[in-house]
Amino acid sequence: DQGHANAHINLGICYTNGTGVDQDAAAAVRWYRLAADQGNADALHNLGACYANGTGVVRDIAEAERWFNLAGY
Numbered sequence: 001d002q003g004h005a006n007a008h009i010n011l012g013i014c015y016t017n018g019t020g021v022d023q024d025a026a027a028a029v030r031w032y033r034l035a036a037d038q039g040n041a042d043a044l045h046n047l048g049a050c051y052a053n054g055t056g057v058v059r060d061i062a063e064a065e066r067w068f069n070l071a072g073y
Contacts (some may be wrong), residue, residue: 003038005034005035005038005039005040006035006040008027008031008034008035008038008040008043009031009032009035009040009042009043009046011031012027012028012029012031012032012035012043012046012049013028013046015027015028015031016028016046016055016063022039024056025050025055025056026056026057027056028046028050028055028056029050029055029056029057030048031054032047032050033047036067036070041071041072042071044067044068044070044071044072045067045068045071045073047067047073048064048066048067048068048073049064050063050064051063051067052064052068
């Protein structure tokens with residue numbers, strides 16, 4: 001939790017997939033957000049996907065579009 005965006009997104013992916021940890025979509029979103037706050041484009045995209053699909057958050061298409069736009073999509 002000290003500014004390591006790549007580590008944060010990797011932890012998000014682990015929680016998304018249940019790799020080495022219990023699968024936990026809400027935890028994945030927390031880790032993606034930490035990486036996104038550091039400008040990590042993959043994390044921005046993954047947050048968009050979470051909002052688009054309602055994975056770990058309430059489904060919100062407008063919020064998904066916002067994250068996708070920040071990611072450059």
